[in-house]
Amino acid sequence: MTDPRTAVAAVVDPEIRVITIDELGILRAVDEDPTTGRVLVTITPTYTGCPAMDVIRADIRRALAVAGHPDAEVRTVFSPAWSTDWISEGGRAKLAAAGIAPPAPAGTAGPSPAPGSGRPPGVVPLTLAVRCPRCGSPETEQVSRFGSTACKALWRCRSCSEPFDHLKAL
Ligand SMILES: [Zn+2]
Numbered sequence: 001m002t003d004p005r006t007a008v009a010a011v012v013d014p015e016i017r018v019i020t021i022d023e024l025g026i027l028r029a030v031d032e033d034p035t036t037g038r039v040l041v042t043i044t045p046t047y048t049g050c051p052a053m054d055v056i057r058a059d060i061r062r063a064l065a066v067a068g069h070p071d072a073e074v075r076t077v078f079s080p081a082w083s084t085d086w087i088s089e090g091g092r093a094k095l096a097a098a099g100i101a102p103p104a105p106a107g108t109a110g111p112s113p114a115p116g117s118g119r120p121p122g123v124v125p126l127t128l129a130v131r132c133p134r135c136g137s138p139e140t141e142q143v144s145r146f147g148s149t150a151c152k153a154l155w156r157c158r159s160c161s162e163p164f165d166h167l168k169a170l
Pocket of ligand 1: 132133134135136137155156159160161162
């Protein structure tokens, strides 16, 4: 029998695939009832409308069943809300290697708003700091709010013309 925490931590995010739910920071807790052997998994979705969460729940139950823990419950908690800060260092490196721009940690100062944008100083969307994961150029533009999935946005690099997915910073 595999330790339930180990089994669940190895579940890969169904959308990003190169990163586990543990590295993505959505796995909050894995508790095993010592009497009944029942496993309670607590996860926090990256995005409330994210359809991948159903897949993740099913994958967690499957991983636990394979590991010898067929009796499992997956609980979803929304508070505290997931933030891109919860992505581990290793997870960020994997995202970059896969061509997905890792979101800047929340609170990172972005570039100043363009003059006349009407945006109050200090309120800077994190998306302004997106760099191309291929060539590193900051000359990027958002093509679509919704990329290959509801949780990612599609961007394009003006320097190398490559499109890339960007995780929405929350
Ligand atoms: Zn580029």
